[in-house]
Amino acid sequence: MDQTVTDFARAVQDILFAGQRMDQRGWVPATAGNISRKLADGRMAITRSGCHKGFLQAADVITVDMQGKPHSPENRPSAETLLHCQIYRHFPHVGAVLHGHSVASTVLSMEEETAVLTLADYEVLKVFEGQTTHETSVQVPLFENDQDIARLAEVVEPFFGTGMPAGYIIRGHGVYVWGKDMPTALARLEGLEFLLACALERRKLHA
Ligand SMILES: CSC[C@@H](O)[C@@H](O)C(=O)COP(=O)(O)O
Numbered sequence: 001m002d003q004t005v006t007d008f009a010r011a012v013q014d015i016l017f018a019g020q021r022m023d024q025r026g027w028v029p030a031t032a033g034n035i036s037r038k039l040a041d042g043r044m045a046i047t048r049s050g051c052h053k054g055f056l057q058a059a060d061v062i063t064v065d066m067q068g069k070p071h072s073p074e075n076r077p078s079a080e081t082l083l084h085c086q087i088y089r090h091f092p093h094v095g096a097v098l099h100g101h102s103v104a105s106t107v108l109s110m111e112e113e114t115a116v117l118t119l120a121d122y123e124v125l126k127v128f129e130g131q132t133t134h135e136t137s138v139q140v141p142l143f144e145n146d147q148d149i150a151r152l153a154e155v156v157e158p159f160f161g162t163g164m165p166a167g168y169i170i171r172g173h174g175v176y177v178w179g180k181d182m183p184t185a186l187a188r189l190e191g192l193e194f195l196l197a198c199a200l201e202r203r204k205l206h207a
């Protein structure tokens with residue numbers, strides 16, 4: 001079978017699986033979230049806008065170029081496609097990008113007054129790139145929400161130079177994480193969501 005067709009078929013499977021997993025964990029309520037996977041030919045497969053990520057069908061996954069332009073003009077990709085393009089542009093080794101709207105990321109990012117969430121001393125920090133011990137801290141940048149995604153991307157842009165090992169959070173909205181492939185991106189999301197849930201519990205205990 002044609003390589004491009006096989007690669008796209010695998011990407012569709014990856015995206016459907018990720019959507020179901022994120023839905024099971026309560027990270028993509030209603031039609032929230034978006035999911036993409038880089039294709040071997042340099043384009044990306046991404047979720048169509050407005051689909052429930054737990055009930056994705058193969059037809060809900062479409063292809064766009066790295067500027068976010070759909071292969072077929074009648075296909076409307078995720079409203080947040082430009083944020084995926086930006087991550088692939090900055091990190092050539094990245095093969096999958098995930099965006100979810102968990103309770104913990106939404107609440108903590110609205111409550112935190114500084115521009116970062118600091119996660120420190122947790123064993124699970126080791127799920128992030130370059131982390132080998134719990135005796136460390138990881139800073140997750142927080143950005144103001146904006147319905148103008150091109151403008152939001154401009155605000156996020158300078159932070160890519162800082163590495164951002166765990167991804168970033170848009171306030172009152174949700175997280176963006178990525179990985180070299182879909183299993184790695186899912187493991188990072190699971191790790192980050194676990195840490196955010198711990199941080200939220202600790203804030204409640206100490207309130
Ligand atoms: C349920 S509203 C969520 C949307 O506004 C958006 O933030 C989102 O994550 C999904 O948008 P989509 O265009 O389906 O990729």
Ligand SMILES: [Zn+2]
Pocket residue numbers: 032033034080099101173174
């Ligand atoms: Zn969103």
